Amino acid sequence: MINLLSLTNINKKYGSHEVLNFREWKIDNGIHWLKGGNGTGKSTLFRIISGQTPFKGEVELNGINLKKEPSNFRSKISFAEAEPQYPLFITGNELIDFYTETRNAQRKQADELADYFEMSAFINNKIGSYSSGMLKKLSLICAFIGNPDLYILDEPLITIDVASADKLYHLINEKATQGKSFLLSSHQEVSNDKLKLDALFQIIEKQIVKL
Numbered sequence: 202m203i204n205l206l207s208l209t210n211i212n213k214k215y216g217s218h219e220v221l222n223f224r225e226w227k228i229d230n231g232i233h234w235l236k237g238g239n240g241t242g243k244s245t246l247f248r249i250i251s252g253q254t255p256f257k258g259e260v261e262l263n264g265i266n267l268k269k270e271p272s273n274f275r276s277k278i279s280f281a282e283a284e285p286q287y288p289l290f291i292t293g294n295e296l297i298d299f300y301t302e303t304r305n306a307q308r309k310q311a312d313e314l315a316d317y318f319e320m321s322a323f324i325n326n327k328i329g330s331y332s333s334g335m336l337k338k339l340s341l342i343c344a345f346i347g348n349p350d351l352y353i354l355d356e357p358l359i360t361i362d363v364a365s366a367d368k369l370y371h372l373i374n375e376k377a378t379q380g381k382s383f384l385l386s387s388h389q390e391v392s393n394d395k396l397k398l399d400a401l402f403q404i405i406e407k408q409i410v411k412l
């Protein structure tokens with residue numbers, strides 16, 4: 202049986218600094234949480250899986266190889282950075298238009314997401330005027346545009362308020378019941394009554410360990 206995500210013989214170094222080194226990591230459909238302290242390699246792992254950084258080894262999503270079929274692979278993944286950085290002189294709306302277009306999504310979906318995260322009132326303002334929580338919510342809206350198989354959300358909870366976090370949990374649970382999968386990271390503990398976690402992992406000494 203093909204796993205949702207399979208990583209083999211992964212090695213990642215920044216210069217001579219080795220951050221990840223493991224033989225195999227496989228996960229199936231579900232909500233997967235990666236926890237761990239600063240600098241353990243969570244963001245690096247997410248950047249590898251979403252094709253944002255070079256690495257040694259192989260990554261496959263539903264049998265599609267990242268290096269052999271990069272655009273097909275990327276079309277099935279949505280990645281939201283821990284600390285999103287966008288041009289400050291464009292509006293939230295312009296960014297959303299870009300995502301909607303490149304993901305062949307319906308504008309209606311984006312508008313509903315903006316409403317859901319209570320961002321509609323700010324959507325025509327320049328990103329440079331956004332608070333850090335608004336910026337994070339914009340990045341979450343963008344992450345949910347389209348119809349990928351796997352959502353990778355790096356530190357999705359930082360800077361957003363409790364009400365927005367609850368909305369995010371609800372959206373993740375809803376998408377998961379529709380067969381979508383999630384790879385999430387956080388420094389905070391996440392209670393199982395808010396999110397129906399399927400597995401919890403931690404990076405320990407360059408390897409991914411199931412907790």
Ligand SMILES: Nc1ncnc2c1ncn2[C@@H]1O[C@H](COP(=O)(O)OP(=O)(O)OP(=O)(O)O)[C@@H](O)[C@H]1O
Nearest residue numbers: 215218220237238239240241242243244245246283
């Ligand atoms: N672009 C880069 N160039 C050089 N070193 C990097 C780079 N990105 C990350 N590192 C190093 O790789 C290690 C892992 O960093 P990474 O950001 O993946 O960890 P993390 O678990 O996401 O940390 P945090 O929880 O603090 O965000 C750290 O030692 C970091 O200094």
